[in-house]
Amino acid sequence: MSLAALAADFAPAALPPETRGFRREVRDFLDSALSGRRPRDRAKTWTGWDADFSRALAARGWVGLTLPERYGGAGRDHFHRFVLVEELLASGAPCAAHWIGDRQSAPLLLKFGSEEQRQRWIPAICRSEAFFCIGMSEPGSGSDLASVRTRAVRDGNGWRLNGGKVWTTWGHRSDMMIALVRTSGGPEDRQKGLSQLLVDLRAPGVTTKPIRLSYGESEFSETRFDDVFLPADSLVGEEGQGWAQVNAELAFERSGPERIYSALALLDLWTRHLAASPDPRAVAALGRHLASLATLRSMSIALTARLHEGLSPVVGAALLKDLGTATEQAIPADIADLIGPDTADAELMATLAFLHQLSAVFSIRGGTREILRGMIARGLGLR
Amino acid sequence: MLADAFERLLLAHCPPALVRRAEAGEAPAALAAELLSSGFLDLLVPEAAGGAGLAPADLFPLALAAGRAAAPLPFAETAVARSLLARAGLEPPAEGWILIAPPSPLHPLARHATHALVPEGDGVALVEARPEGDDPWGTGAATRLATGPRLARIGPVDLAAVAAALAAARIAGLAEAAAGLTLSHVATRQQFGRPLSGFQAIQQAMAQLAEEVIAARTAASLAFAGADFALLPAAVAKARASEAARAVQAIAHQAHGAIGMTAEYDLGLFTRRLQEARVAHGSEGHWHARLGAARLADRDGTAADFLQRAMETT
Numbered sequence: 001m002s003l004a005a006l007a008a009d010f011a012p013a014a015l016p017p018e019t020r021g022f023r024r025e026v027r028d029f030l031d032s033a034l035s036g037r038r039p040r041d042r043a044k045t046w047t048g049w050d051a052d053f054s055r056a057l058a059a060r061g062w063v064g065l066t067l068p069e070r071y072g073g074a075g076r077d078h079f080h081r082f083v084l085v086e087e088l089l090a091s092g093a094p095c096a097a098h099w100i101g102d103r104q105s106a107p108l109l110l111k112f113g114s115e116e117q118r119q120r121w122i123p124a125i126c127r128s129e130a131f132f133c134i135g136m137s138e139p140g141s142g143s144d145l146a147s148v149r150t151r152a153v154r155d156g157n158g159w160r161l162n163g164g165k166v167w168t169t170w171g172h173r174s175d176m177m178i179a180l181v182r183t184s185g186g187p188e189d190r191q192k193g194l195s196q197l198l199v200d201l202r203a204p205g206v207t208t209k210p211i212r213l214s215y216g217e218s219e220f221s222e223t224r225f226d227d228v229f230l231p232a233d234s235l236v237g238e239e240g241q242g243w244a245q246v247n248a249e250l251a252f253e254r255s256g257p258e259r260i261y262s263a264l265a266l267l268d269l270w271t272r273h274l275a276a277s278p279d280p281r282a283v284a285a286l287g288r289h290l291a292s293l294a295t296l297r298s299m300s301i302a303l304t305a306r307l308h309e310g311l312s313p314v315v316g317a318a319l320l321k322d323l324g325t326a327t328e329q330a331i332p333a334d335i336a337d338l339i340g341p342d343t344a345d346a347e348l349m350a351t352l353a354f355l356h357q358l359s360a361v362f363s364i365r366g367g368t369r370e371i372l373r374g375m376i377a378r379g380l381g382l383r
Numbered sequence: 384m385l386a387d388a389f390e391r392l393l394l395a396h397c398p399p400a401l402v403r404r405a406e407a408g409e410a411p412a413a414l415a416a417e418l419l420s421s422g423f424l425d426l427l428v429p430e431a432a433g434g435a436g437l438a439p440a441d442l443f444p445l446a447l448a449a450g451r452a453a454a455p456l457p458f459a460e461t462a463v464a465r466s467l468l469a470r471a472g473l474e475p476p477a478e479g480w481i482l483i484a485p486p487s488p489l490h491p492l493a494r495h496a497t498h499a500l501v502p503e504g505d506g507v508a509l510v511e512a513r514p515e516g517d518d519p520w521g522t523g524a525a526t527r528l529a530t531g532p533r534l535a536r537i538g539p540v541d542l543a544a545v546a547a548a549l550a551a552a553r554i555a556g557l558a559e560a561a562a563g564l565t566l567s568h569v570a571t572r573q574q575f576g577r578p579l580s581g582f583q584a585i586q587q588a589m590a591q592l593a594e595e596v597i598a599a600r601t602a603a604s605l606a607f608a609g610a611d612f613a614l615l616p617a618a619v620a621k622a623r624a625s626e627a628a629r630a631v632q633a634i635a636h637q638a639h640g641a642i643g644m645t646a647e648y649d650l651g652l653f654t655r656r657l658q659e660a661r662v663a664h665g666s667e668g669h670w671h672a673r674l675g676a677a678r679l680a681d682r683d684g685t686a687a688d689f690l691q692r693a694m695e696t697t
Contacts, residue, residue: 004559006597010601012608290675291667299598319590380589
């Protein structure tokens with residue numbers, strides 16, 4: 001892939017006009033559903049768990065928006081999903097409960113799952129009756145994901161699972177995990193011998209617990225599998241193809257507005273604060289972040305258009321995520337720089353404190369900065 | 384395709400040797416003749432006035448290509464000026480190369496220009512123009528323009544927005560050219576027994592280089608998405624492209640090492656222009672302040688709402 005080919009992933013695109021009415025519909029719902037929500041809570045967006053909110057969204061058909069109607073989805077296109085996600089994030093909606101199932105698990109099952117798996121799980125995801133998480137990292141396997149040691153061995157018609165996962169987002173509240181595990185060979189076989197398995201997190205032998213973070217939140221969890229029996233239809237897709245299947249999800253995971261808007265609630269709160277005392281340095285910093293956000297938003301819409309065309313712009317998505325998370329991190333860091341002795345705004349300080357602490361994770365979760373840059377370099381033919 | 388044909392024209396008639404000769408003062412007469420006879424300059428001119436009647440988005444890939452070639456003539460500027468004149472029912476000056484010249488510390492591409500659109504009261508005047516003052520980066524820019532009497536007058540046009548939009552596209556093209564040279568260099572230059580591209584530090588820098596090139600290109604394209612060059616998209620374009628100019632010239636030189644500083648190697652053709660274009664027509668700091676002020680004057684809704692309003696094209 002040359003630089004020109006990478007640039008082609010970002011060929012300019014616009015949201016089609018027919019998404020405008022849908023945007024108003026979503027906005028009206030969010031205005032009433034989230035009225036009175038404090039900025040510090042809005043700042044959690046897709047890391048905030050609220051099952052009732054996810055069910056209310058599902059009742060409107062807005063979970064599984066792009067999935068086929070025969071599986072309970074809404075059959076809308078990726079542009080509509082962009083608009084929905086943009087509105088959810090910009091308004092600070094607590095999306096965590098349905099987020100992973102909606103974004104990754106259901107599309108994965110649609111693409112690689114058996115007909116039985118699709119019928120069993122996709123409608124449940126679309127109704128927010130089943131919440132999914134993805135089991136990837138392990139205590140010894142972070143960025144080096146191909147070194148996973150959790151192992152499933154055949155047991156009759158099913159599987160017997162042993163090992164553990166860590167840093168699973170909301171694993172302790174989820175119903176189901178799609179875990180990347182070894183089904184043959186050893187860690188030295190790397191990407192070969194990995195498979196994706198559906199794990200019922202309430203099955204005997206599964207224990208999950210939240211990981212307490214230094215700033216007190218606990219959206220991540222640690223899971224242990226002790227001789228967990230998995231029924232015959234637990235394998236997703238093909239045995240040994242787990243790595244390729246995981247990679248097929250990455251364009252979805254990394255191309256969306258959630259890699260741009262994580263600090264938007266803070267930026268908006270700060271904008272209101274600045275209106276009263278527009279220090280020129282602060283006004284310029286606001287403009288800098290807006291210029292970055294406008295650019296990133298356009299890049300995300302371009303990648304959405306590629307998804308709409310049926311492409312999987314994995315390298316482009318890595319590039320967007322790396323650039324986007326840099327801006328998401330710069331917003332709290334720069335605002336901290338511009339707080340003066342006369343800044344007296346408790347909500348601003350609380351929101352700043354939350355996002356400044358959380359923001360270190362932006363360039364770690366979903367692929368670290370270094371891994372993403374390595375992917376881009378490989379995409380450019382340098383490795 | 385239009386852009387491919389234009390690219391071929393530049394490959395044939397605007398090689399680095401011509402750019403160097405133009406820097407030394409030689410008029411790029413053959414390139415000028417090719418461009419004038421090609422019809423590309425009338426891309427935006429309405430069909431009724433004999434042009435192609437296309438939109439700024441169609442000019443964008445050509446403006447990028449002109450930047451990539453470090454073309455020493457104000458191609459995109461002249462194309463826009465001709466359409467502004469034509470829409471006012473006026474003939475463009477024959478064989479004129481027209482700058483878009485709002486107040487600026489530096490007027491890029493002035494060396495071989497003949498005319499300029501300048502602000503005059505609440506409108507815009509077409510005047511003869513030639514470079515004066517200094518050419519600080521040796522790129523054919525001028526710190527001042529000597530202008531003649533008004534030749535024609537057209538209604539209000541935000542020249543600062545037009546100039547910023549076109550400068551952003553030029554930066555995006557120059558950044559691609561600098562990045563292209565850099566990627567080839569790191570793939571071929573051997574140190575410690577392997578190509579530079581074998582080192583992780585270089586790989587990570589090249590990824591950042593690609594990110595900045597694509598951010599510049601995307602930002603610039605926003606300014607070309609509408610029927611006209613609107614102020615806020617142009618502000619985003621020039622702000623983000625100028626940020627990229629800063630990063631790209633630094634990464635490109637660092638990866639090249641000493642060879643990148645030499646006159647015989649082409650990198651300097653592009654990085655000198657990246658520095659020059661960054662400060663012309665408002666650097667990133669200027670446009671950041673304008674954008675921030677625009678947001679404070681229009682505080683409805685979230686930042687995402689503001690961006691939709693500001694970037695919305697008609």
